[in-house]
Amino acid sequence: MGMNLPSNRGRGRRAPVADINVTPLVDVMLVLLIIFMVTAPLLTAGVPVNLPDSRAKALDQDQKPVQLSLDASGKLFLDDEEIGEAALPQRLEQIAAVQAGGQPPQIFLRADRALDYGRVMRVMGELNRAGLNRVSLLTVEGGSAR
Template sequence: MAVHLPSQKSSSRRAPMADINVTPLVDVMLVLLIIFMVTAPLLTAGVPVNLPDSRARPLDQDKQPTEISLDAMGRIFIAKEEVPEQQLPQRLEAIAARAASGEQPPQVYLRADKALDYGRVMRVMGELNRAGLNRVALVTVGED
């Protein structure tokens, strides 16, 4: 019985293996892809609103905007908190007052359900203008 020791010279020398095993890399990347695909829809939290379609380009975002939503029932939400219509002017003035003097007012994203009438949305936009919040973006769903 012959034993092959590395120090012995033999006629059947094998070249070192120079291939990279990419299977573990592919496995890790697929797991990360699945994690991002599952968590990405959960990051867009908010009031469920059926937004209209638009071909407009998305806006550049520098700071976290204030999000105001109007659902199909006409209820008003600032972030996720429901605000009665009578308290809306005071809440908007408080948001405008938070901006330091000399700074521009915060960006406001207005999300309104497409089933609402135009007048309802314009009343909220009028209150935003009255409070000094003039940087308003209407949020829509992108149309492909």
């Protein structure tokens, strides 16, 4: 058995090598795939909230909504920023004032299932008082009726 090694015997020029090593390309692509698989679930929501189950389907959205979250301990978060309950009415009025010329922004209310119903209703009352009436209560899709 002989190997086909390039040599200077015979012809004066060497034949071009047309082989491409794809192993490094496959390695890089697999690393990128793993990175995206690990980081994608972390990008969904900033505040960990145990949402209740629902059989409703997701709504289509045309603009980015404002997320108001209540975690299990009752802390309030506006998007990913923690705010105090005393500062909530002022912040909601600021949000409503920005959109005064058009339609008020969509509010996504995410409340932990362990919270008291009255606590969630107080927050909804503040939303209503500020004029933010487009409120969606977020749940986990595909839940069973209990």
